[in-house]
Every structure is written in C-alpha cells, then in structure tokens.
Amino acid sequence: MKIAVIQGPNLNMLGVREQQVYGPMKLEQIHAQMKDFAGQNKLEIEFFQSNLEGEIVDKIQECYGEVDGIIINAAAYTHSSIAIRDAITAVSIPTIEVHISNINRREEFRKENMIAPVCTSSIVGFGPFGYHLAMVGMLQIMSELKAARDMQEQSTQIEK
Ligand code: DQA
Numbered sequence: 001m002k003i004a005v006i007q008g009p010n011l012n013m014l015g016v017r018e019q020q021v022y023g024p025m026k027l028e029q030i031h032a033q034m035k036d037f038a039g040q041n042k043l044e045i046e047f048f049q050s051n052l053e054g055e056i057v058d059k060i061q062e063c064y065g066e067v068d069g070i071i072i073n074a075a076a077y078t079h080s081s082i083a084i085r086d087a088i089t090a091v092s093i094p095t096i097e098v099h100i101s102n103i104n105r106r107e108e109f110r111k112e113n114m115i116a117p118v119c120t121s122s123i124v125g126f127g128p129f130g131y132h133l134a135m136v137g138m139l140q141i142m143s144e145l146k147a148a149r150d151m152q153e154q155s156t157q158i159e160k
Contacts, residue, residue, distance in 0.1 A: 001042075001142055003135070004067045005034060006059055007049035008075030014100075014128075022100050025128045033128075037135050053077055053084065060087035068142060070095040071134045078103070078115045085114045094141050096134045099124040 007027065010017060015026035031047050038045035046067075048059050056077065063070055070093050074084050078099070088095050095118070102125030103110040116122045120141060123130040 001068045002044040002046070002066065003038065003069045003071060003138060004059070004063050005031070005045065005047045005131075006056060006070060006072040006074075007047070008056060008073055008077050009051040011073060011075050012049050012051070023127050030128045030131050034131055034135060037132060041135075041139060043135075043139075053081055056081075057083050057087045060084070060091055063093055064091040067093060069093060069138045071098060071131065071138065072096070072115070072119075073098045073100070074115050079109055079112045081114055085118050088115065088118045094138070094145070095119045096137055096141075097122040098130045098134050100127055100130060101125060 011027055014022055014030070015024055027049065034047075035045055037043075050056050050059070056074065060070065060072075070088070070091075072088070072095060074081060074097070077084050078097070097115050097119040099122070103113070104124065113122075121137060123133050123137065126133055
C-alpha cells in the first residue's frame with residue numbers, strides 16, 4: 001500500500017516561519033517520523049512539497065492509479081484553490097487533509113476551506129503530531145476499504 005504526502009507553499013519553511021504558530025519542527029523531521037511509522041506498518045510512502053499550485057495539481061494527478069491514499073496540507077491554497085479541490089475530486093483517492101494550526105481559531109479568511117469538503121477527513125490544530133494522526137487514520141480507512149472489498153467478493157462468490 002502506498003501513501004503520498006503532499007505539502008503546499010511555505011511548509012518548507014517550517015522550523016523558521018512563525019514558530020509560535022507552527023512550532024520548531026522542520027519539515028524533514030516531520031517526514032522522518034512519518035517514514036519510520038510507515039516502515040513499521042509496511043506502508044510505502046513518498047513526500048512532495050511545492051510552493052506552486054499547478055505543481056500540486058500535477059502531483060495529485062500523478063497519484064491516480066499509483067497511490068492508495070493521499071495526506072495533504074495545501075497550506076495557503078486551502079483557502080483559495082478550486083484547482084487543487086478539483087484535482088482531489090478527479091482522482092477519487094482517499095485523502096486526509098492536515099493543518100498544523102487550528103485554522104478555525106485564526107483569521108477569518110482561514111475559515112474558508114476549499115479542500116475539506118472533498119477530503120475523506122481533516123485533522124487540524126494538533127501541531128506536527130497531526131501528520132501522525134493522519135497516518136493512523138489512513139490505516140483505518142485502508143482496513144475499512146479492504147473489509148468492504150472482502151465482503152463484496154464473498155457475496156459475489158455466494159451468488160455464483
Ligand atoms: C496551514 C494553515 C494555513 O492557513 C497556512 O496558510 C499555512 C499552514 C497549517 O498547517 O496550519 O501555510 O495549512
């Protein structure tokens with residue numbers, strides 16, 4: 001099973017940018033922890049970060065047929081990008097949205113969320129730990145999907 005982790009603009013500046021909001025951890029440290037967890041749970045994982053909307057759309061499209069789940073922090077594009085929203089809808093891959101900060105408790109414009117309505121679920125406000133929660137959540141989603149597929153297979157066999 002393969003998971004893609006997609007990080008939006010300015011997340012490459014974690015550890016430097018607004019530490020009072022996002023904490024001191026760097027993106028590489030977050031990814032290292034995710035990689036460890038993936039290894040322990042026999043998941044393949046890949047990481048992608050871009051400051052450009054179109055590159056994020058391209059990456060989501062590339063996930064089609066290649067990846068079983070997406071964990072995305074679209075960062076500032078969360079609040080504006082119909083293109084990223086449409087890409088998530090288009091590939092129809094289980095997707096968990098993560099925000100390090102609690103976007104619902106910040107400026108008004110951060111309450112606008114283009115991405116959440118097309119994601120399987122959202123994790124906000126847990127700091128970098130949210131990425132770990134997203135991986136646990138993804139394992140749960142994957143096992144529920146597998147159970148549903150197995151049930152479907154069994155009932156087709158019975159029908160035969
Ligand atoms: C963020 C929240 C966004 O509003 C902001 O633009 C970011 C980071 C978060 O992880 O809390 O860049 O997505």
